[in-house]
Amino acid sequence: MNEEQRSLLLESFSRFPPPKGVKLSYGTAGFRADASLLESTVYRVGILAALRSLKTQSVIGLMITASHNKVSDNGVKIADPDGGMMTQRWEPFADALADAWDPYEFLCLIDDFVRKESISFDDDHTAEILLARDTRPSGEALLKAAKQGISCIVGAVSHDLGVLTTPQLHWMVRAKNKGIEATERDYFEQLLNSFRCMVDLIPGGRKTNLNSENLIVDGANGVGGEKLEVLKELCDDLVIDIRNSSKTGGMLNEGVGADFVQKEKVVPCGFGSIDIGMRCASLDGDADRLVYFLVLPHGSKIDLLDGDKILSLFALFIKEQLSVLNEDGHGTTNSHYHGHLGIVQTAYANGASTNYLKNLGLDVALTPTGVKYLHEKAAEYDIGIYFEANGHGTILFRENFLSWLESRKDELLSISKEKHKAALRLLAVSKLINQAVGDALSGLLLVEAILQHMGWSIHMWNKLYVDLPSRQLKVKVVDRTVVVTANAETLVVSPPGIQDTINALMGNYPQGRCFIRPSGTEDVIRVYAEATTQEAADSLANSVAVLVDQLLGFGSMQ
Numbered sequence: 001m002n003e004e005q006r007s008l009l010l011e012s013f014s015r016f017p018p019p020k021g022v023k024l025s026y027g028t029a030g031f032r033a034d035a036s037l038l039e040s041t042v043y044r045v046g047i048l049a050a051l052r053s054l055k056t057q058s059v060i061g062l063m064i065t066a067s068h069n070k071v072s073d074n075g076v077k078i079a080d081p082d083g084g085m086m087t088q089r090w091e092p093f094a095d096a097l098a099d100a101w102d103p104y105e106f107l108c109l110i111d112d113f114v115r116k117e118s119i120s121f122d123d124d125h126t127a128e129i130l131l132a133r134d135t136r137p138s139g140e141a142l143l144k145a146a147k148q149g150i151s152c153i154v155g156a157v158s159h160d161l162g163v164l165t166t167p168q169l170h171w172m173v174r175a176k177n178k179g180i181e182a183t184e185r186d187y188f189e190q191l192l193n194s195f196r197c198m199v200d201l202i203p204g205g206r207k208t209n210l211n212s213e214n215l216i217v218d219g220a221n222g223v224g225g226e227k228l229e230v231l232k233e234l235c236d237d238l239v240i241d242i243r244n245s246s247k248t249g250g251m252l253n254e255g256v257g258a259d260f261v262q263k264e265k266v267v268p269c270g271f272g273s274i275d276i277g278m279r280c281a282s283l284d285g286d287a288d289r290l291v292y293f294l295v296l297p298h299g300s301k302i303d304l305l306d307g308d309k310i311l312s313l314f315a316l317f318i319k320e321q322l323s324v325l326n327e328d329g330h331g332t333t334n335s336h337y338h339g340h341l342g343i344v345q346t347a348y349a350n351g352a353s354t355n356y357l358k359n360l361g362l363d364v365a366l367t368p369t370g371v372k373y374l375h376e377k378a379a380e381y382d383i384g385i386y387f388e389a390n391g392h393g394t395i396l397f398r399e400n401f402l403s404w405l406e407s408r409k410d411e412l413l414s415i416s417k418e419k420h421k422a423a424l425r426l427l428a429v430s431k432l433i434n435q436a437v438g439d440a441l442s443g444l445l446l447v448e449a450i451l452q453h454m455g456w457s458i459h460m461w462n463k464l465y466v467d468l469p470s471r472q473l474k475v476k477v478v479d480r481t482v483v484v485t486a487n488a489e490t491l492v493v494s495p496p497g498i499q500d501t502i503n504a505l506m507g508n509y510p511q512g513r514c515f516i517r518p519s520g521t522e523d524v525i526r527v528y529a530e531a532t533t534q535e536a537a538d539s540l541a542n543s544v545a546v547l548v549d550q551l552l553g554f555g556s557m558q
């Protein structure tokens with residue numbers, strides 16, 4: 001780094017002192033905290049983004065959001081050139097940068113890192129960053145801090161894209177680096193064109209009457225509701241009733257949104273008895289999670305169609321298209337390109353969904369919790385579908401497979417119209433569903449297109465399988481890091497002995513399944529249990545929570 005660069009960094013550092021007594025870390029979802037604590041961190045993440053852009057010689061994204069957390073919180077995270085999460089390799093540097101207190105320590109840290117990573121400051125490549133934020137009131141000031149951080153790397157440029165959903169920004173970063181038009185308009189056009197393409201390919205034409213009732217969407221009082229309003233205006237094929245859009249004055253994520261609906265299993269604010277039996281969906285605060293639900297008669301209870309059920313619908317549809325593509329007319333399959341379909345879940349996936357998928361003959365892999373693990377695994381297949389039960393997920397298509405489909409689609413037409421259509425449907429899905437991260441808006445359009453394709457109502461979809469009753473609890477412990485797990489978090493290897501006791505407790509319940517793991521975002525141990533009845537799932541979860549509390553907690557649960 002030259003003198004000009006050093007003095008720019010030093011001068012700006014003094015304007016953004018870190019908050020006293022707070023140590024932040026770049027967790028699964030970037031830095032998150034009360035918004036009043038974040039200015040200094042966001043400024044430093046601006047520097048980090050500019051360095052990442054120089055290192056990769058690509059456009060990088062910086063998103064200001066705290067997703068489903070309360071409105072007074074905020075957060076910041078980086079999108080890598082392919083639109084995915086920032087490489088885990090850079091997380092320790094992100095932590096050190098955020099916590100550097102002394103100006104010279106700060107400068108040395110950057111200097112050392114730049115040298116270690118061989119980041120070049122030559123004039124041929126300058127840093128370029130796309131910036132966006134969700135609807136939180138603190139977002140605007142934090143975005144300014146990010147710009148200040150970026151501008152203290154010589155030559156760096158930032159483009160403020162204003163209010164976007166997290167997946168929109170990730171999509172734009174990916175598109176820009178692929179040399180594709182990458183405006184918000186392009187995003188909506190790609191989604192809507194591929195949605196229309198899927199609708200045009202519905203067997204026997206459009207079945208408009210089957211899902212004639214409106215889709216009702218809870219926008220979490222956030223950016224997702226706002227963007228869905230835009231999508232709705234551009235799309236004649238869908239009738240959507242949007243509630244809790246950010247314009248209606250309700251509080252972000254308060255009694256609304258996908259996280260609330262999935263965890264509490266009750267209707268969000270703004271929904272009630274008039275919606276009984278209707279097709280309802282809920283987005284989270286930055287629109288990267290999606291769940292569907294049915295309002296039940298009497299009270300506020302719902303039937304939840306969570307990430308596992310969305311995944312099952314997608315898997316069934318993709319499997320059907322691959323089967324058509326691979327049949328050779330004599331009951332066997334042609335050997336050119338089978339298109340290996342893989343499903344990725346975590347241990348939180350309801351056991352009934354995993355059984356359903358395995359019974360379909362699908363390859364189901366489990367990874368630890370956290371989108372970065374699921375995404376990485378899904379990328380190993382020609383088509384990889386991943387979802388967390390909470391509604392974050394997508395479908396990844398391998399480039400080679402897409403090129404093969406593209407190049408063969410005309411030839412397929414001469415073999416069979418059905419094969420041709422199957423290829424076109426798969427290509428449309430690859431354009432509709434966000435290839436960078438889980439995206440509630442594109443997920444919603446895909447669910448709607450598939451339901452129309454199948455001629456299914458939400459009730460028929462819901463009957464694919466019946467969820468096993470489950471219970472999730474959390475226990476406050478002295479030090480959550482003492483719990484070490486293996487086998488995608490399904491086994492505790494340390495402290496010794498706990499797993500044996502959990503095994504013994506599980507043995508008391510038919511189809512009992514239970515695991516514990518340290519949370520990556522809260523200072524707790526999470527307990528998950530499922531069994532054949534709600535009472536049994538509750539009882540199993542409770543007895544394991546008491547065990548954890550006795551061994552590692554404050555012993556207050558009994």
Ligand SMILES: CC(=O)N[C@H]1[C@@H](OP(=O)(O)O)O[C@H](CO)[C@@H](O)[C@@H]1O
Nearest residue numbers: 028029370371388390519520521522
């Ligand atoms: C059980 C659960 O829902 N865990 C969530 C939660 O992680 P924990 O490590 O369980 O705190 O937040 C993650 C980030 O948003 C999300 O990926 C994950 O699914």
Ligand SMILES: [Mg+2]
Nearest residue numbers: 067284286288
């Ligand atoms: Mg989110």
